[in-house]
Amino acid sequence: MKNLSAAELRRRRGVYTMAILSLLAFIGFGLIPASGRNVTYGFILDKEWILIHQWVIGAKSASQLFAGIAMLGSIVAYMQFRARKTIRVASAITSAGLLMSFLSWAAAGKFIPFTGLLQGGLLLSVPLIFGSMAGVMSERSGVVNIAIEGELLAGAFASGVIASLTHSTTWGLLIAPFAGAMISFLLALFAIKYSIDQIILGFVLNVLVYGLTDFLYKRLLIPYQSTWNSGPTLQPLKIPVLWKVPILGPIFFDQTIIVYIMYLAVIFIHLSLFKTKWGLRTRAVGEHPTAADSVGINVNRLRFKNVIIAGMIAGFGGAYFTVGAVGSFGKEMTAGEGFIALAAMIFGRWSPWGAVGASLLFGFADNLQGVLSITGTPIPSQFMLMAPYIATIIAVSGFVGRVRAPAADGAPYKRGGNA
Amino acid sequence: MRKPLLRSFSLRALILPALAFALSMFFGGLLIALSDSNVLHKASHPIAFIKAAGASAGNAYLALFQGAIFDPGLAKPHQWYLAFGPLSESLVGAAPLILAGLSVALAFRAGLFNIGAQGQFIFGAMAASYVGFHFHMPIGIHLVVAALAGTLLGSIWGGMVGLLKARTGAHEVIVTIMLNYIALYFLQWILGTTTFLIPGRNDPIAPPVLQSARLPLLAGSNFRLNAGILVAFAVAVFVWWLLNRTTIGFKFRAAGANTFASKTAGISVPFVMTSAMAVAGALAGLAGAVHVLGDNFQLTSGVAGNFGFDAITVALLGRAKPLGTVLASLLFGALGAGAAAMQAKTNTPIDIVLVIQALVVLFIAAPDVVKSIFRLKSLKTAGGLVSKGWNG
């Protein structure tokens, strides 16, 4: 194993980091705490087929058990690394083990509705997944999309208002993508036609949407709340049979239509990106636009199209905040989720499944924080809220593995120019 | 580096920003008028509709102006000068904005996009507040120590970004976005600790800064105008000097314009990244300190307001030049102060300012758009802000 490349060195460092963290978790959560208290995991939410009602275990033993699983995971990762194979699955096992080890420690003496925790985590990751899909769509074709936040917020606003005015969630859902597309149209226009710095542009568009929605919220939604801002909400739809599968059923198959559309969207985007003509062209213009141009692909038209579609995806995801959850629109209710979605996309290395994985992780961490802050926790909730952001910084600083954007991401394309 | 301070900002250079501003105000006015129910009710009578729309936007902007510069309604017998109260408010708001704007501008010149002014501002405010309420020191010294503490903490928080970029290549935009949230959560946490709670209370507001650490008032007790604005002006001159008259600034600008050529010429790009972000962080930290020591006095979780983000808009509007940034900050400081009055008087939400700001920057960044709207083919402008993306 001599002569490792810089990328391999980073991967090895990642494996070592996982191993050290697992060991620390074993000691910190599994050995040091005073013993005696149990943690109880509940597994039943509804009327699904029952596999197990609940699981009571000593907090220390549980922490040891899960930290042990994490350690096993990191050993497997090391072996995979030595064999020069992918360490993705092993890393996922390690992360899950670490998280559970932490949870068992933090929830000592408490009841944790485990299925509910996962279900809530999935819900919190819905806008993140839509947002990060919008990021993937746009950035894979070479346009940096910081405006995800604005697109989500525009979608939330439009769907909330329209659903309220029409008393119809359907209209709310239908209008949301177009609100997102309006923002991404501006992004596309200024980024592609006028070649403005896409990072600045995305930032400004977010401010614009904040300003517009804040203004209209105070001007119309508060004074005329009953007509403008009291929209209906979607009800969960149980998918026959599937929802009864123990643990998984209530998490994945007792959701609103938005979530089901999300499943389809992710699968569709992944397949399209890697298996179709459109995907091949999209990746080509994101990596080497001049090459794409030279074989007759209209680079800027394709980028324009993709950025608009990205806006529609994020806009639709925005509907989750209003018709998908609380019905009425609240000032700046996306609260930075668009930036976490951006982080999830980067964390997931610009790939759809990676972004989904990161979004789920962030959503779960967020929900865990919420649950623990109710049951009481040994560490301040603010520090748990920071976790996704710290994780992202670690990811982009290349401490654990390589994060590489599409080669032409952010570079406007002009023929014969310096693209 | 050769043009004297004032000449570097010619009148011609003001044409584009002025047009961009006018255009944004027009769109803002349109938004105000078209969301006004009094106007909408007259939709069936075109003439009355246009009249009402004009009145609606006009009244709002009059209130905005009165709230920003001069309001005769505030004058009292023998105290006519009170009518200038709004101007004082504008300057109070502009002081931290200038400093934070300079932070973004300076980083820009070194090729770094500091979206993190918000987080650096928070740490600056936090440190200044702590020194300001916790310690007892003589007048003057207390102020200086509090301000320096804010500057230092901001500098560390910002320098970290540069160091990370220099060592690992982590893109500063992503890192600063993340650090802003981390700073905010840290602030929320620390406000709940006993150190920062007012004894006997448990709402997340820190004790007020002691008198000895407050920035002195400049125009008597009738106005809140404080020495913060003088600090801001002085720092603007300092930044101009640093960028244009020192070897450090030369390195910043060189690395900002072309990293490869700078490296080849022996300029240490990691040094530039780290030190430019440290200086930028220091400026934003000082902005936070000035805000706490001159205006706000008590640290809350919303202490940074929108300063960090407004800072980006003013730096962009001022084309990352110190004087431009100062002028843009004065403008936005006035808009901010005016909008508060506008909301109180005409019930027009203050948030219209965000819309105007976003539009101004959009138009400034894309001079071609403004030129095509006003059909100014001949107007020469420095090229728009051209993108580098994540890999740049």
Next chain:
Amino acid sequence: MSLELRGITKSFGALVANDSIDLRVERGEIHAILGENGAGKSTLMNIVYGLLKADAGEIYVNDTLQEINEPSDALAAGIGMVHQHFMLVPVFTVAENIILGHEKSKRNGTLDLDQIRADIKRVSDEFGFEVNPDDLVENLPVGVQQRVEIIRALIYDAQVLILDEPTAVLTPQETDELLKIMQKLADKGTSIIFITHKLREVKIVADKITIIRRGKVVGTAQPSASQEELASLMVGRHVVLNPDKAAHPIGEVVLSVKDLAIKDHFGRTIVKNVSFDVKAGEVLAIAGVQGNGQSELAQAMINLEEFVEGSIKLGDDEIVGKSVKRALDDGIAFVPESRELDGLISTFSIAENLILDRHDGAPYAKGINLNPKVVKEQAQEDTKLFDVRFQSVDDPISSLSGGNKQKVVLARELSRPVRLIVASQPTRGLDVGSIEFVHERILAERDMGRAVLLFSTELDEVLALADRVAVMYRGEILAIVPSTVTPQELGLLMAGVVHA
């Protein structure tokens, strides 16, 4: 298929890149377009291929007028092109690259790569290329990447094939193979437009030669014309490629490189086992085909490379492991390969560019204070000494011509006390007058007793300036020979052939 261009004109601002160019290529003909760097050859071909739009002029295919506004029009008309910088997506496989733009889908909407794999195999077999459709392009050597481009053109039935400087990145051997392939294609009826500035290749392969200078067709020639005739047509006047190489004293060893190895970020070895000395008053040229490690070796001389093992000694000072600044301060002048990218800052003024490396020393700075007056005065002086033509030293450097820019780089690097000059492709893209200036300057420095390490891919330049020539091939120095070597011998060495 025949191709005819009539009156093609294209200008960029004040620069007329193509000035009403006429050209006719017959079926099965290899038509060489010969011209210096910057003569307008690539612009012309980009117009034919639809990547640029001509201001005026017409394109006829088989004597019918053809509108070509987009590359897709050119492709549809049967025109294919192998670009100077390959148009391949590095992270795609060969098959993905070739199908791009011509995608076929299966019933279920997914990409159908089977047909293209078969096509690639068919064409590969026919021409004896060994190309695997499922290899990632970024892992292929440049020679193979070029073949991928040729395969692409053939699969899509190009009747006219444009090759833009195809031999620039090839070894002489690979070049010979390419020339054979071109011959074979022409025999089968493909028309080939061969853009180059290399006389030898033109004489071997071309059926007809058109010479372009400063955007204009200045003449046509038959391959039987002598190299001297072609050269003088190409550059416009008789070229003296033998500057003064009168005997000069050679002194002590100034630079001593021992067992140097350089790796890139991926851990791949770029340079290995490199050892040589350069003495005072001597020019050592490092010759070689582009991409054999010279760029990295040049960069390593002032520590611009990250992963370096071995030793570089300037006098008694070890350079490896020091900062770039220390290397420069120790007395190395560095003329980088790309002056636009590495040598100058385009938005900075001439005066500022002149102090890029020395801004924090006397007389320009005192402490951290820069003295703009001194900077300006010194700039006036330096530019006069190096014959830089400009209006004001406050003008941005981007307003200067290429030759003047290079003079600014030289003025900066040579007006401080140096012991060693490292010059990498110092005349690339310059006009003849500037080339002469640079050459004279380098020899003048040599005569002042400085050591010169010259990196050049141009054989003529190497032979004209060097006292000794080191030939690099695949990251190693194959041999160090005296400058009395013949071009033929040098060519063989550059191809990696060492004779007994």
